[in-house]
Each structure stands twice: as structure tokens, then as C-alpha cells.
């Protein structure tokens with residue numbers, strides 16, 4: 057057996073501390089010595105050397121893979137050379153296999169064994185990708201990945217393996233934990249994932265899971281749909297992490313994108329003020345913000361939005377450049393529908409989604425403290441021009457106990473909401489709260505609910521079912537109709553249950569005396585066109601309201617007021633978020649609520665703060681030294697910067713100290 061080989065282990069180096077992504081082991085079977093693959097045949101190996109072959113007929117990568125032969129029932133082990141793991145950390149294992157044979161199990165050995173995967177029966181003529189994970193039970197520099205092989209078949213050229221990677225991501229999910237709702241997002245863009253705890257710490261939840269749906273018709277009249285429902289909860293995916301790319305399995309791609317990025321406004325402000333200071337250590341998520349994609353791998357050059365001080369389209373946090381986030385705390389993920397076969401049965405659209413979940417912390421602002429915001433930037437990276445396209449926000453709201461719920465729609469507020477059929481909920485007690493989902497920047501074109509179950513009015517099963525729900529019609533194509541449970545009536549409608557439960561006016565579930573149940577809902581925007589290279593932007597809010605001195609119905613009234621307040625807050629931010637059918641917009645370099653002009657300037661720079669009348673403006677050099685500080689008592693004022701030349705950074709804070717604007721100004 058071969059030992060003492062130089063390990064082909066790539067350690068990515070990062071500027072910052074914190075949980076770090078790392079490739080622990082990577083090998084593609086390209087280099088061999090004495091007829092054995094380098095970096096394999098570790099201490100756990102029991103397979104004979106003459107049963108390990110170089111495979112060159114159709115390797116996955118390069119010119120070589122490995123072929124393993126053990127045609128007997130007792131297992132033989134094929135293990136890597138040693139690599140390092142850290143106790144408690146989660147590692148992903150990815151590899152490809154074909155041919156025929158059983159991988160009885162995969163273990164991570166480090167003195168004892170941790171199971172990475174149970175039985176995998178390989179029986180295919182083409183390469184199949186596998187991804188598994190394990191959590192290290194001990195820290196060790198002598199870990200080995202062990203494939204236990206048996207029953208390989210001669211007529212299928214035994215079992216072939218290529219491109220094995222073991223890596224640690226910098227965090228597959230993160231949580232919003234600075235407001236009254238405790239929830240999060242993962243690397244695949246799934247929202248909430250069983251945790252939408254409100255009030256935070258109470259153990260009670262109002263939403264089980266939410267995901268975005270899209271559907272559209274291509275220029276060839278073909279339907280394309282991406283409509284994930286339960287994702288990791290049911291192992292049914294339409295999306296996976298990362299941008300659209302040529303190769304989704306490169307170790308660099310896996311380790312860079314199988315994660316989320318979590319940041320606070322405070323961290324970014326500190327970075328802006330101190331990036332050049334000695335001893336400053338930038339947060340890991342600032343250091344590794346996914347601003348630039350790998351163009352050689354077919355990724356877009358510009359991904360996550362950032363302040364580009366020197367306008368070279370390259371993200372350089374060490375120069376004081378920084379991520380552009382919203383709110384006080386944000387979680388960012390990039391995912392796509394291009395990589396994997398869709399569980400919904402839909403044909404891939406070719407979208408890449410940049411999702412930001414965020415919260416706004418403002419003391420005693422109970423509207424903001426009870427709202428989760430989500431921004432979606434959706435890029436059409438395909439060659440297709442889509443028409444009759446729809447965006448949907450699917451959610452399975454479970455208001456406390458799931459089986460006694462009703463839903464409703466407030467068209468004026470662009471909201472769908474869930475409320476309890478009775479005043480008492482088994483989890484929340486009496487009175488029950490209410491939970492909403494709101495479109496902040498588009499009208500709610502349709503709202504459909506359905507109940508857990510099969511049939512024409514139940515769960516969608518095939519791509520056309522999802523598309524019909526996005527269009528606001530039943531699975532069988534029947535229109536929704538006014539009254540009852542929304543079918544079989546006379547008058548077609550776009551939205552279900554648009555009445556007012558609080559007063560009994562109009563069409564409501566409570567008025568119809570429907571059987572309460574585990575409701576799921578889809579609210580949609582459309583139809584619109586999305587050309588190749590086009591982009592749509594959607595802003596959502598998920599507000600919660602609980603009128604603890606009232607009833608389950610006055611909680612709905614409180615929710616409506618809350619949505620109005622949130623809409624006002626949102627409108628004041630001046631975000632640009634629309635459907636851009638052709639051409640991709642650059643991420644905005646400046647926060648829009650403060651206007652700075654002329655830019656470039658010859659020295660006298662004017663500031664327009666919009667509705668704000670009292671602010672502190674600080675101007676920094678690119679190296680972080682404070683050049684000018686001004687207390688402005690009106691919404692428009694000027695600062696003379698003629699003594700400075702070049703690119704300058706400005707930060708505007710209101711009288712509470714909240715940053716209301718920051719950006720760059722060039723003085724020449």
C-alpha cells in the first residue's frame with residue numbers, strides 16, 4: 057500500500073475569522089503512482105491493490121477515474137489518505153459513480169466510524185452525482201473517507217468513482233434573531249423551514265414553510281415551471297444553491313455557494329469606519345461576500361450587490377467596499393432552478409435567484425418588530441424569452457395548531473392571511489393571532505388556497521397544476537368562482553375569500569362555515585414577460601399580529617393596520633424593485649433615500665435627504681480617514697469638498713443615529 061503521499065488538499069484561505077469554508081479533501085483520480093491512485097489507499101483500505109484499476113474509457117473529469125472490483129458479498133474498504141476534521145462541524149461529501157455494484161456504506165473514520173451514507177446501489181451507464189453529509193464526532197488530523205464496496209458486476213465494468221470532495225461550508229442556514237420573530241433561510245433559499253417562532257422564544261409558530269414559484273411559456277410554446285414546496289422537509293427540490301454555472305460540482309463552487317451570508321447594518325457601518333484600522337478584523341461574511349462570480353465557470357461576473365468605491369466592478373472589502381444589505385439584519389442566499397431535475401415535474405426555467413431575508417430593528421416599533429421582509433431578484437439566465445409568466449409566493453401557514461385554520465385575502469393591501477377558525481388555538485390559546493404574506497411592490501393578481509389532500513382542489517402534483525394555481529385557476533383548469541369553497545359557482549374571481557371576517561361582510565371562510573383545515577396558499581403576480589437576460593424583482597413581507605386583549609378576528613384588524621404601516625415604511629425606502637423585461641440592471645451603488653449631486657463634483661457637493669430634515673453627514677477618504685463632518689438642520693444642504701480629490705465615501709445618519717444613506721462621491 058502506498059503511504060506518505062503528498063495530499064492533494066486545497067485549503068482556501070480567507071481574510072477573516074469565524075466559521076470558515078474549507079475543502080478538507082478533493083481528488084479526481086488524475087495522478088497515479090505504481091498503478092494506484094494518489095491520495096487513496098489509506099490505513100482503512102482492505103481492497104487488494106490488484107482490484108483497484110485506472111479507468112480511462114469514459115471518466116467524469118480529465119482522463120482518469122478509478123474502477124473498483126469486489127464481486128463477492130463480504131465488503132472491501134477503499135479509503136482516502138488522512139485529512140483534518142473538527143469536532144461538531146458539518147462536512148459535505150460529494151462524488152460521482154457509475155457501473156454496477158453496491159456501496160454498502162460510506163464512513164468517515166477517525167478512530168471510530170461515523171456513517172456518511174447508508175447503502176447506495178449503483179447501476180447506471182452514465183455518471184450519477186451523490187451528495188451526503190456528516191457531523192464530525194471528534195477533531196482529528198487522521199480522518200479518512202471509507203467506501204465499503206461489494207457485489208460489483210464484471211459485465212458492467214464493475215464500479216467506477218470520480219471527483220470525490222469533502223468540504224465544510226461556512227453555514228448552510230442562518231436565523232434572524234433581532235426582532236420579535238425568530239426565523240431563517242437556508243442556502244437553497246427555503247424560507248422558514250418549520251421555524252417561524254413568534255413571539256420569539258415562545259415555542260409557537262405561524263408558518264411551516266414558504267417558497268417562491270415561477271412559471272412561464274417559452275417562445276417554443278413550452279411550459280417551464282419551478283415550484284418547490286417542502287424542499288428539505290420532504291426531499292423534493294426544484295432549487296439548489298449557487299448561481300447558474302457550467303460546472304455545479306467544482307470544489308470551489310461547492311464551498312463558495314453552499315451557504316448563506318448573514319450580516320448586520322452595524323457590522324457594515326463598523327467596516328466602513330474601521331476597515332483601514334490596525335487590528336480590525338472584518339466579519340467573515342463581509343470578506344467572502346459573493347459579489348463576483350467565476351466567469352470561467354459560466355457564472356455572472358456580478359452577483360451580490362456591493363458598494364464599488366473605485367467602480368472597477370471588483371469587490372474589494374480591504375479597500376472599504378462593502379455589501380449592500382437592507383434593514384438591520386440580513387441573510388443572503390443565491391440559488392437556481394437550472395442544476396437539478398425538478399420535483400414539481402417542471403422543465404427548468406433557467407432562473408438564478410438572489411434572495412435577501414431581512415429585519416428592521418426599531419425600538420417600540422411593533423409593526424417592524426413583527427415583520428420579516430424578503431427581497432427576491434430573479435434573473436433569467438436562459439436563452440428563452442418567456443411570456444405568460446407568473447411569480448408566486450407559496451406558503452403553508454400553520455397558525456399555531458395547523459388543522460383549525462382559515463385563510464383570507466385583502467386585495468387592497470396585496471395580502472393573503474391566515475387566521476384561526478375559532479377564538480382559541482390549541483398552541484396559542486385564546487385569542488389566536490393572525491399571520492400575513494404581503495406583496496410590497498406589485499399588485500396581488502391572484503390568490504388561491506387549497507387544502508392538504510388530492511383531487512381537483514387539493515395539492516398540485518404535476519407542472520401544469522402548479523402553473524394553474526399561479527394563474528389563479530383550479531388544477532383542472534376551472535376558474536375559481538365567488539362563494540362557497542371557490543368552485544362550482546357562477547362568477548369567476550381572481551382572489552378567494554376577499555370578505556372581512558371581522559364584520560362578516562363579503563365572502564369569507566367563517567361566513568361560509570367551511571370545515572377548518574391545514575390550508576396552503578399561493579398568491580401571485582402576473583402575467584408578465586421575461587426575456588432572456590431579463591430580471592424581475594419582488595418584495596415580500598410576512599407580518600404577524602396578535603391582539604391579545606381582543607379576539608382571533610380583531611387580530612386580523614390589527615394585521616391590516618400593521619400592513620399599512622409596513623407599506624409606508626417600505627415606500628419611504630425608495631427601493632427600485634420592478635420587472636425589467638430586457639437587460640439586467642446593475643445593483644444600485646447608493647441607497648436611494650439620499651440624493652448627492654453633482655457626482656462627479658468639482659468641489660461643492662449638494663445633499664438632498666428627501667423627507668429627513670435633521671442629519672449628521674460624515675465624509676471619509678477611501679482609506680477611512682474622516683474628512684468632513686456636518687450636522688445638517690434641513691433636508692437640502694451642501695458641503696465644500698474642493699480640498700479633497702478623488703473618490704470619497706459618505707455616510708448620512710438621522711438624529712437617531714440610523715444610517716439613512718451611504719455611497720460614494722467623486723471630486724475632480
Ligand SMILES: [Ca+2]
Nearest residue numbers: 084117118120
Ligand atoms: Ca478524473
Ligand SMILES: [Ca+2]
Nearest residue numbers: 368370371372
Ligand atoms: Ca472595486
Ligand SMILES: [Ca+2]
Nearest residue numbers: 455456457481
Ligand atoms: Ca390554528
Ligand SMILES: [Ca+2]
Nearest residue numbers: 453454574575
Ligand atoms: Ca397549513
